[in-house]
Amino acid sequence: MECWSSAVLEQWSIGRKSRSALVFIAGILLLWASASPCAAFKDALGREISVPAPPKRLIALAPNLTEILYALGLGDRVVGVTDHCNYPPEASLKPKVGSYVHLNVEQIISLSPDLVIGTVDGNERYVLDLLEQAHIKVFFVNPRNVRQAIETISALGLVCGLPERARQIADALTLRVNRVVEVVRDRTRPLVFLQINIQPIMSVNRNTVHHDLIRLAGGDNMTADEPVTYPRIGLEEVIRGKPEVILVSSMEREGRFEKARQDWMQWASIPAVQKGRVHLIDSDLIDRPSPRVVDGLEIMVKLFHPEAFK
């Protein structure tokens, strides 16, 4: 197979300004795709990956990537997902390739994918070596915030030969994000404490997608400046910090969350407790840089600024 295109797709740099350039490149790629059996793209590791155009057997190595592929309408081309891929529900019926931090290479190879999508932060690099020996193409992405999640949708749309659909989805999501940003402009920003783990209490610093969501939704992350990415926070520290909103991120609606809320209720000196602003948020909506992260953003903004939605 001869692959002769070399469109440079730096997914970092696909800001809104360069969207037109992207569409242009996409157009050229589309022309190329019809002329040649594969096209080359640069991934988040800066490697040039030649991809069959279009790839027909996809494996996603992280839950957010599975969600993106399904959002692009590529669900029937997905032949393997990770243990944690639970959305959309039908994705969890696909063959599993292990947990995204500990992949089963044997299983990936035996599913004979023509393109594997991995994440720089989550997946182990040695997997890449083995898959390359098996002549399996791996395209790495690295979305770390809301904007990059949307860019990743565009990038994967291009790689999978659906630039037009990807653009529509990305545009719609960008519009929704901008609307939220518009709503919170000039409003006072509540101090937010996001609890991602109940026992011990853990939160997030500024290097997380969660922080980005809090920021975009018009809040200030209480633990933004912690040196550790997911710091353990003492109860004392939360009481001293006086957050105005406490968000508990959990997958369980009742039970543990209710217990966590009751635990907070003892500490009436915390403004969030006084005003009854201790809320549950679905962790899948805020942990994963996927299209649904915008749903998480819209839920957050309503919790931070209820007055704006009256």
Next chain:
Amino acid sequence: MTNDSLHKPPLTPGRVFRLSLIMAFLLLLVGAASLLVGTAEVSLHKVMALVSGAAGPDDPARLIVLRIRLPRILLAGLAGFSLALGGVVFQALLRNPLADPFILGVSSGSAFGAVIGILLGFTFSAGIPLMSFAGALLAVFLVLALGTRKMGMESSTILLTGVILNAFFTAVIMFFISIVSDSRLHTMLFWLYGDLSQSRYASLFILSPALIAASLILFRFAKELNLITTGEEIALQLGVDVEKAKKTCLVLVSLLIGLVVSFSGLIGFVGLIVPHLARMAFGSDHRLLIPVASLGGATFLIAADTLARVLISPSELPVGVITAFLGAPFFLYLLRARGSQWNRS
């Protein structure tokens, strides 16, 4: 040795050879079976074709069997062999049934090195094993420097030094684990529970010669070990240079184990129970115990790792979970039925 000789045939080189051959055959059988089992369906027919070279170089089955399964099985075998060998020697040398090859702090020393390597973003191809081996060397050096006093090496002093160093390094490791929280945390945890999935032929080429050399030298100490287990005084009177035997064996085993765990991570339990199982089955003459326990360790770890691969396939269990979960009840059963055979030599 009087008790043993009552109901066991006398130990001749021929008997050692025969029993070792049987254990080696068992090892080969388990290894071959393990090669056929896995997430992906690869038929026996296909494996035969691969071995005979009939399959094409781009066959995915070839990669699965020769690049993923085989190096992993070989590493499991080498690691199991070394751990059991180390366990036999340490139990004899320190005259302590609780001794295992990790007891002098080699494990936590190499874990300390590995965790720092992972923190610095090193890879499993070179950086992490190197750091881990350096950590093991540091631990061995500290134990020998701190645990040896003017009058020589006292087993209890060495043991306590090892245990305390273990505690210290474990605290440092826990500190690092509590401050990292991204994907490196998972890498660390998998390493700490033992992970054979990243085996490469290159690491096997480093391990095998070291292992062969170490086991040949240790085997030559079998007679000395027999005498030391009966008591250091007696051994001295019978002309054994106890000090020299101790030092050589301690350093040799620690280096070997440090090298092994730098590729395999910490795999517990093999080095503790396999020597005891072998002692129950074959008696405690080290001329026989060393070869059969080592081969048994290799067989046991390959079997355990195969289970770790397939039990909740396509996900994987840490192999340490299997060794302890299956090994402990089996060991307790034998212990109840037959006693430890520890004081029967």
